[in-house]
Amino acid sequence: MIGRSIIQHSVALAGFAAICAFVLALTHSETEAPITKAKAKARAQALAAVMPPSLYRDPILDEHVVVSGDNSTAFIAPGTKILRARSNTQVTGIIVPIQTPEGYSGDIDLLVGMDNTLTITGVRVVTHKETPGLGDKIQRNKSPWIDSFIDKSLSNTSESTWAVKRDGGAFDQFTGATITPRAVVKAVYGAIVYARDNYQTLFEAPLPEALLDISFTEHQQTNIISQLGYWEKRVDGTFYAE
Amino acid sequence: MESGVVNNLLGAIGALLALGASFGALLGFAAVKFKTEGNPIVDQVNALLPQTQCGQCSYPGCRPYAEAIVAGESINKCPPGGEATIHQLADLLNLEPLPLDAEHGAEKAKTVAFIREDECIGCTKCIQACPVDAILGAAKLMHTVIASECTGCDLCVEPCPVDCIDMIELPTTVQNWSWPLPNRGALIATDKSSGDLV
Amino acid sequence: MIAEFASLLLATVLVNNFVLVQFLGLCPFMGVSNKVETAMGMSMATAFVLTLASGCSYLTYHFILAPLNLEYLRTISFILVIAAVVQFTELLIRKASPLLHRVLGVFLPLITTNCAVLGVALLNINKAHTFLESLWYGFGAALGFALVLVLFSAMRERLAAADVPTVFEGPAIGMIAAGLMSLAFMGFAGLV
Amino acid sequence: MILQQVSSPHLHAARSTEEIMLRVLLALLPGIITMAHFFGSGVFTNLVVACVAAVLCESICLRLRKRPVLIYLKDYSAVVTAVLLALALPPYSPWWLITIGALAAIGLAKHVFGGLGSNPFNPAMVGYVVLLISFPVQMTQWTAPSTLAANPTAWDSLLAMVGSEAYDAVTMATPLDLIRQNNGLMMSALWQHYPQFGRFSGVGWEWINLAFLAGGVWLVQQRIFTWHAPVGMLAALGLMSALFYDGGSSASGGSPLFHWLSGATMLGAFFIITDPVSGATSNLGRLIFGALVGLLVYCIRVWGSYPDAVAFAVLLMNFAAPFIDYYTQPKPYGHKPPDADK
Amino acid sequence: MQSDFKELTVKGLWSNNPALVQLLGLCPLLAVTTNVANALGLGLATLFVLVVSNVAVSLVRGLVSNAIRLPVFVLIIASAVTCTELLMQAYTFELYEILGIFLPLITTNCAILGRAEAFASKHAVIPAAYDGLMMGLGFALVLVALGAMRELLGTGILFADMQLLFGAQAETWRWVVFDDYQPFLLAVLPPGAFIFTGLLIALKNRLDQHFASNKIARAPIEAGSKRARVTGVIR
Amino acid sequence: MSTIYSFHGGIHPAEHKTESNSAPIQAAPLPPCLIVPLSQHIGLPAKPVVKVGQRVLKGECIAMADGHLSTSVHAPSSGYVSAIESHVIAHPSGLSATCIIIETDGCDEAIAATPHPDWRSYEIGELLGIIREQGIAGLGGAGFPSAYKLNSDEIHTLIINGVECEPYITADDRLMRERSELLEQGIEILQHITGAQTVLIGIEDNKPEAIEAVRTACKHRDWAVVSIPTKYPSGGEKQLIELLTGQQVPQAGIPADLGIVCQNVATATAIAQAIIEGQPLISRITTLTGECITEKGNYEVRLGTPIKYLLEHVGYARDQSQKIIMGGPLMGFTLPNLDVPVVKTTNCILAPGDNELGSETRTQACIRCGHCAEVCPASLLPQQLYWYAKSQSHEQLKAHNLADCIECGACAYVCPSALPLVQFYRAAKGEIKEKSIEQRQAEIAKSRFEARQARLERDAAEREATRAARKAEAKAKAKQDARFAGEEDPVQAAIERAKAKKARLQQSGEADSVSSKLDELKAKVERAKFGLEQAQSSGKEEKVLTALSASVQRLERLLAGEQAKQEQTQEPSE
Numbered sequence A: 001m002i003g004r005s006i007i008q009h010s011v012a013l014a015g016f017a018a019i020c021a022f023v024l025a026l027t028h029s030e031t032e033a034p035i036t037k038a039k040a041k042a043r044a045q046a047l048a049a050v051m052p053p054s055l056y057r058d059p060i061l062d063e064h065v066v067v068s069g070d071n072s073t074a075f076i077a078p079g080t081k082i083l084r085a086r087s088n089t090q091v092t093g094i095i096v097p098i099q100t101p102e103g104y105s106g107d108i109d110l111l112v113g114m115d116n117t118l119t120i121t122g123v124r125v126v127t128h129k130e131t132p133g134l135g136d137k138i139q140r141n142k143s144p145w146i147d148s149f150i151d152k153s154l155s156n157t158s159e160s161t162w163a164v165k166r167d168g169g170a171f172d173q174f175t176g177a178t179i180t181p182r183a184v185v186k187a188v189y190g191a192i193v194y195a196r197d198n199y200q201t202l203f204e205a206p207l208p209e210a211l212l213d214i215s216f217t218e219h220q221q222t223n224i225i226s227q228l229g230y231w232e233k234r235v236d237g238t239f240y241a242e
Numbered sequence B: 001m002e003s004g005v006v007n008n009l010l011g012a013i014g015a016l017l018a019l020g021a022s023f024g025a026l027l028g029f030a031a032v033k034f035k036t037e038g039n040p041i042v043d044q045v046n047a048l049l050p051q052t053q054c055g056q057c058s059y060p061g062c063r064p065y066a067e068a069i070v071a072g073e074s075i076n077k078c079p080p081g082g083e084a085t086i087h088q089l090a091d092l093l094n095l096e097p098l099p100l101d102a103e104h105g106a107e108k109a110k111t112v113a114f115i116r117e118d119e120c121i122g123c124t125k126c127i128q129a130c131p132v133d134a135i136l137g138a139a140k141l142m143h144t145v146i147a148s149e150c151t152g153c154d155l156c157v158e159p160c161p162v163d164c165i166d167m168i169e170l171p172t173t174v175q176n177w178s179w180p181l182p183n184r185g186a187l188i189a190t191d192k193s194s195g196d197l198v
Numbered sequence C: 001m002i003a004e005f006a007s008l009l010l011a012t013v014l015v016n017n018f019v020l021v022q023f024l025g026l027c028p029f030m031g032v033s034n035k036v037e038t039a040m041g042m043s044m045a046t047a048f049v050l051t052l053a054s055g056c057s058y059l060t061y062h063f064i065l066a067p068l069n070l071e072y073l074r075t076i077s078f079i080l081v082i083a084a085v086v087q088f089t090e091l092l093i094r095k096a097s098p099l100l101h102r103v104l105g106v107f108l109p110l111i112t113t114n115c116a117v118l119g120v121a122l123l124n125i126n127k128a129h130t131f132l133e134s135l136w137y138g139f140g141a142a143l144g145f146a147l148v149l150v151l152f153s154a155m156r157e158r159l160a161a162a163d164v165p166t167v168f169e170g171p172a173i174g175m176i177a178a179g180l181m182s183l184a185f186m187g188f189a190g191l192v
Numbered sequence D: 001m002i003l004q005q006v007s008s009p010h011l012h013a014a015r016s017t018e019e020i021m022l023r024v025l026l027a028l029l030p031g032i033i034t035m036a037h038f039f040g041s042g043v044f045t046n047l048v049v050a051c052v053a054a055v056l057c058e059s060i061c062l063r064l065r066k067r068p069v070l071i072y073l074k075d076y077s078a079v080v081t082a083v084l085l086a087l088a089l090p091p092y093s094p095w096w097l098i099t100i101g102a103l104a105a106i107g108l109a110k111h112v113f114g115g116l117g118s119n120p121f122n123p124a125m126v127g128y129v130v131l132l133i134s135f136p137v138q139m140t141q142w143t144a145p146s147t148l149a150a151n152p153t154a155w156d157s158l159l160a161m162v163g164s165e166a167y168d169a170v171t172m173a174t175p176l177d178l179i180r181q182n183n184g185l186m187m188s189a190l191w192q193h194y195p196q197f198g199r200f201s202g203v204g205w206e207w208i209n210l211a212f213l214a215g216g217v218w219l220v221q222q223r224i225f226t227w228h229a230p231v232g233m234l235a236a237l238g239l240m241s242a243l244f245y246d247g248g249s250s251a252s253g254g255s256p257l258f259h260w261l262s263g264a265t266m267l268g269a270f271f272i273i274t275d276p277v278s279g280a281t282s283n284l285g286r287l288i289f290g291a292l293v294g295l296l297v298y299c300i301r302v303w304g305s306y307p308d309a310v311a312f313a314v315l316l317m318n319f320a321a322p323f324i325d326y327y328t329q330p331k332p333y334g335h336k337p338p339d340a341d342k
Numbered sequence E: 001m002q003s004d005f006k007e008l009t010v011k012g013l014w015s016n017n018p019a020l021v022q023l024l025g026l027c028p029l030l031a032v033t034t035n036v037a038n039a040l041g042l043g044l045a046t047l048f049v050l051v052v053s054n055v056a057v058s059l060v061r062g063l064v065s066n067a068i069r070l071p072v073f074v075l076i077i078a079s080a081v082t083c084t085e086l087l088m089q090a091y092t093f094e095l096y097e098i099l100g101i102f103l104p105l106i107t108t109n110c111a112i113l114g115r116a117e118a119f120a121s122k123h124a125v126i127p128a129a130y131d132g133l134m135m136g137l138g139f140a141l142v143l144v145a146l147g148a149m150r151e152l153l154g155t156g157i158l159f160a161d162m163q164l165l166f167g168a169q170a171e172t173w174r175w176v177v178f179d180d181y182q183p184f185l186l187a188v189l190p191p192g193a194f195i196f197t198g199l200l201i202a203l204k205n206r207l208d209q210h211f212a213s214n215k216i217a218r219a220p221i222e223a224g225s226k227r228a229r230v231t232g233v234i235r
Numbered sequence F: 001m002s003t004i005y006s007f008h009g010g011i012h013p014a015e016h017k018t019e020s021n022s023a024p025i026q027a028a029p030l031p032p033c034l035i036v037p038l039s040q041h042i043g044l045p046a047k048p049v050v051k052v053g054q055r056v057l058k059g060e061c062i063a064m065a066d067g068h069l070s071t072s073v074h075a076p077s078s079g080y081v082s083a084i085e086s087h088v089i090a091h092p093s094g095l096s097a098t099c100i101i102i103e104t105d106g107c108d109e110a111i112a113a114t115p116h117p118d119w120r121s122y123e124i125g126e127l128l129g130i131i132r133e134q135g136i137a138g139l140g141g142a143g144f145p146s147a148y149k150l151n152s153d154e155i156h157t158l159i160i161n162g163v164e165c166e167p168y169i170t171a172d173d174r175l176m177r178e179r180s181e182l183l184e185q186g187i188e189i190l191q192h193i194t195g196a197q198t199v200l201i202g203i204e205d206n207k208p209e210a211i212e213a214v215r216t217a218c219k220h221r222d223w224a225v226v227s228i229p230t231k232y233p234s235g236g237e238k239q240l241i242e243l244l245t246g247q248q249v250p251q252a253g254i255p256a257d258l259g260i261v262c263q264n265v266a267t268a269t270a271i272a273q274a275i276i277e278g279q280p281l282i283s284r285i286t287t288l289t290g291e292c293i294t295e296k297g298n299y300e301v302r303l304g305t306p307i308k309y310l311l312e313h314v315g316y317a318r319d320q321s322q323k324i325i326m327g328g329p330l331m332g333f334t335l336p337n338l339d340v341p342v343v344k345t346t347n348c349i350l351a352p353g354d355n356e357l358g359s360e361t362r363t364q365a366c367i368r369c370g371h372c373a374e375v376c377p378a379s380l381l382p383q384q385l386y387w388y389a390k391s392q393s394h395e396q397l398k399a400h401n402l403a404d405c406i407e408c409g410a411c412a413y414v415c416p417s418a419l420p421l422v423q424f425y426r427a428a429k430g431e432i433k434e435k436s437i438e439q440r441q442a443e444i445a446k447s448r449f450e451a452r453q454a455r456l457e458r459d460a461a462e463r464e465a466t467r468a469a470r471k472a473e474a475k476a477k478a479k480q481d482a483r484f485a486g487e488e489d490p491v492q493a494a495i496e497r498a499k500a501k502k503a504r505l506q507q508s509g510e511a512d513s514v515s516s517k518l519d520e521l522k523a524k525v526e527r528a529k530f531g532l533e534q535a536q537s538s539g540k541e542e543k544v545l546t547a548l549s550a551s552v553q554r555l556e557r558l559l560a561g562e563q564a565k566q567e568q569t570q571e572p573s574e
Ligand SMILES: Cc1cc2nc3c(=O)[nH]c(=O)nc-3n(C[C@H](O)[C@H](O)[C@H](O)COP(=O)(O)O)c2cc1C
Pocket: A104, A105, A130, A131, A132, A134, A135, A136, A173, A174, A175, A176, A177, A178, A179, A180, A181, D136, D139, D140, D172, D173, D174, D177, D181, D305, D306, D307
């Protein structure tokens, strides 16, 4: 009795499952090609926001450099994959994923694109937890603010103007929110500095001379602590004054 | 078709086939092994019904209606239970309470049957009609209703050939009187359409 | 490690509460929150199934679908797995503890169509959780579900006695109350 | 002859709902005056706009619900709600902001649930939180206290109220915000660097909180509410801050005194969480309710993203209050185990 | 027959609306209605799944035994959902990404299984398909209404991002209703979803009240006409 | 001196005792007519033992206790029994109950009393018998038959309740001042009956004279006369027990569970009178007070005296007052009208002036202020009870222990929203009780229905068996062709016709209701006549014939009446 019931039910159910699977597999095989295409297109669009397609030839953005432990910084953790755009054999641009913990509430993840003159080609926020309506204007679909980085470089923006206007810099802050843009500006600047420091690894070429001239101090000094003359030291993730 | 597609197709069918078969086996096993004997919910539903056994719900008695409810019948068909029972049922079964279905009758005050004894001809028809054996009497002798057992279903009224059965309302006495909820007049108004509660 | 798991739990229970922030499992949330007792039963049943389904679907995905390149079958196979888990749970409980079955029995079938369960399975894949993380995530989700369900049911019992305007009676007021709860839960934003 | 029949008791004590509400308003006065002293006439414009908006909204709701408007308005509950909302908003808020807040408080949080006595959430706090998350820009602009910047004139406050662009007050981050964003500073450095900090907590805030404390203590003495909820909240807040205050490193979240005298602590402890309607019912329940509010306030202030968490903590606990009630019923007479006293 | 379809229409769109009355499928209802485009996208997907699954269930209704009835229905629905998923992924990829897990979660939308159980498994293909269509439309309409409300209040704009669904020419549909609008963020945040749904339900209740008071008296029903004999034949 | 404990909650309303406690107890005049209800106590009503027209003497038993939880009722004065009928009684419902009405003859002639000065030599059972026969029920509260209450074993503490915590009432105060010796004797008897080692007499400290008087009377006893702080409701039995012993009567229990018995001072005095002097309970001390009464004070009133008569005697100005309260302002109830009589539990008649008890306040919504919970002596949450009573959530009410509410009214007294809380609780208690009765009845009905179904099934099975047997037999006999001439039952035929008629009526649709009613009646008459003829012709029993003819006559009467009515209604319209 039990045996028969088991067999009956399982055969019936399995039959249905098989029919469904058949239908699905057919649909899948029909849609596989368009899906791959759509995915590629979406990815291309996303990257185009930070790196103009003119800088590279398809499908070159598959190439990346992995950040090792030695040359990581506070913003760029070891293991981060820096994408490389290549035209012919020359590396024409990189896309650096960075993360800053200095947002108003939690980490902000960014993609910073730059060409081989270390001029910003585009910045996009990947994730953030800033207050809606206040800090979230760093999203492109909320405000065009993030585009103000385009074409900024070490040469056309001096070290001290890599800051929000309240701190004497070149970038707007938002009404009621200074902390978020301050964090983003600092992070983007950090990315450029990183690229300069590791130019050889990233671009497989020596640092262009134009950039050699520009001098800047170890760390950019927008942080209020530095202004106050305190020395920063990281102990268990907190700062102590000495 | 390409072999990749075919492989994929076969893989899909195989995977789902396996899953389906094992699941079906499990269910088949369950269907036999754990056949439900009696539904405890029916008892719970039945316990909420007023047990008047009047058939106004269109089922022959409360329990059949309880069974029907569990099988999906709507819960608003028992006039003796009225709103209160509907609410309790809705609570138990997690349904929205509905207004009483008028096709099955209206909610009335509780009554008991009373046989005018001098008119009773002792035909025993009411005894046969009474679902709870609340009528006493033998053939051709006067019959009498045991008021405390009578559910007020009025099933005995119709069969009586000489119409000697009346349904009378129970009087309020000092013993069974209780305070009514405060009335609207003295109190603030309310949003409840039915309510004269605060 | 422990801190990580604790923060994952805190995040799933409070900050990204499944019901109030992520909008999963709302039907049972609105449907079985009229009484505290039922809510508790539902919570227990869900906690069990959610954790179990979370683990099982992980195994199905990583050991059957992924190797065969059949990721697109995840929805259909997860739902099968969930249904099986629910059924299995019912059998198990019925056998092991008839008492518990009396308490939870009614709710088990409802869980199959609780989208929190399928949601957990899918989110585990999306977030690339490990097996342990998957279990823990499922448990946290269930805890968050249970927390708000039970609190909400106590509140609804109070609302049942309130003088709510007729047009708002029932689901409407439930929704608005849930909205204000969700408003309150925004306070947890940024905690983890 | 039929005489009028009513149930016992036939005797009633004199104190009525409106009296209670009026006393609450009276107890708020010291706090309001102190606040106006530090933040200027914007406090009054806030109050006036909020009261007008709330009373209007209450009348409309009552009308829609077919209640006698005048009689109901006389319970002053709408005014209490409006005043508490107005005190929670930044001074010099534009009229439309306050009006939307009052609408959310009276309409959404109160009348939709059945009006006075039925609302599960504190109306003023619902109003505040709705505004906070909807209009964060306006809601995070706190005027600088008068000791740090010149108070705007009355004319300025009118301009601000109508939302005129001409008015631009000196706003600055509140001490609670600064502590949250301590930028890795030692506590003492924070105190030195920012003029916003006063002796124990924020400039102005210390006195405002003390004034609300005084009003609250008077209400306890008047037996308008019991001590349980405020004491529970202040104790929990103090305990948490004492536990995590490590003497002033950049990771610690402020001393107990700082937390007690900052932001809306005292307003919350004595006027918000004591809202009888949306709180817990029994005394034990209120103690727990208050303590959990205190705990949440600390957690959200220090680890969350809202610098002053009273509103969120209150709403969260409002949500839990019926459940607390579920388990904190007092033991009725005769329910003690028979020989507990022996 | 005509009246049957009319009844199905009324039920699906209004009196037994899956979202507002049965309170089913709430998760997607609340989660994706931040703007009209998303709402419409998910609404159409649900509509499609509902019709397909109703038809399929109606077709196989004679073939399955009780014990495996539910699993079979679930299988059918899940397949329909997966097909939709694949199609959307192929042709409206961005929308697919935005809808996220709520697309596969159509599977557990109780409204669909509910219709399969309550209607399709008892009716012929045509009525079943029609029922699916109407229920799906009812659901989609509520989604769109809610999406419009929230989008308008939350951003002051209507029909943004319609290109995700209808291609590039739809980019011009974006309609800035209020210039210089101070967005009411609550509307697009999670609490707003609940609150606005609550208000929508209340609005429906209010309209129902209005209709009920305006309705002409129906044919009187005969009270007590459905009584059964409890005690059998009386001899 | 024994320790005084305290109980939760309580209120301090204005006392208003001085209006009535300055003058000594006066005798109220004898009314021309006494209305003596058979039920002046908790339990079964007494059974009348007199006939209408009979002369009764003062103190004569006119109704006997019906069982243990009942007490006897005695004639308060001599006179004639003019009626035993339903009369409005002192009850908040304003309903009537059976009363014995005595026209007094003014002689006030008493029946011979049998005093028991030697009561110590009696068995306890005998003493209890006397207490029951002399009609003693609790004079302090609910009127619980004292004999029943005293009949408990293992009592170690006797509490005498002289608290009198309600405002206005001073009956016990005066009684303790003026009759302390009798009280002392009563307490001694109670101690003897119960065997209590400890006797505690609780009196509120706002009655210093009474305390003094009782202390003097009992100075040679080892009883404790405890002066307790004035607070309402210290006089509640449970609260007093907690005050004096620190113990709480267990939930759903009685004081006897703790080995305690509590009796009112007036009850103790009445018991002393009943046993030592052999005098039954025919009068009591009642406080008459309130602004509408000019001669406020305490009166010794005969049970059965109509309130109207009493009030006229004390100068009641009738239409000033909207309500007359029997009992105190916190626990008493308003009288439906002034014809109701004084009963054993009438300790006070309060005729307040228009604004004496506070002007009418408008009820507002409950704001959960919790003031009610602070004063509730039962430590309940009155606001929760109120919300749940309002929404009729009986489960919740039970979970919040509605049953423990003593209906003291403290919560409603302090409620700023002036909610009639106690009425909500009373109504809810009534509903719950009704529900539980219904539930019980449903249980019975269910089991009876099921039994019947089982029986029918059994019968059917048996019938089936016999039928099968008979069928086999019949088959064998089939060839013999024996036909049974079936005699048709006349009743059956009549029913058949009636049914046909009914069906016809139904088919004809919704006929004009009046004429269809007439038709129906006509049909009934026809049917009944036919039935009668048939019965006559078939020679039925006489009883059946008379019954049938009576029914025919009744129906004809009805028919005639109906026809007349119809003609009347038709005429003016034409
Ligand atoms: C609830 C709340 C949320 C806030 N969120 C942010 C935020 O996300 N980003 C930000 O930069 N500032 C935020 N702020 C404001 C900061 O605390 C700080 O006051 C502001 O950045 C100072 O800038 P301002 O001087 O331009 O006003 C928030 C403030 C509050 C009260």
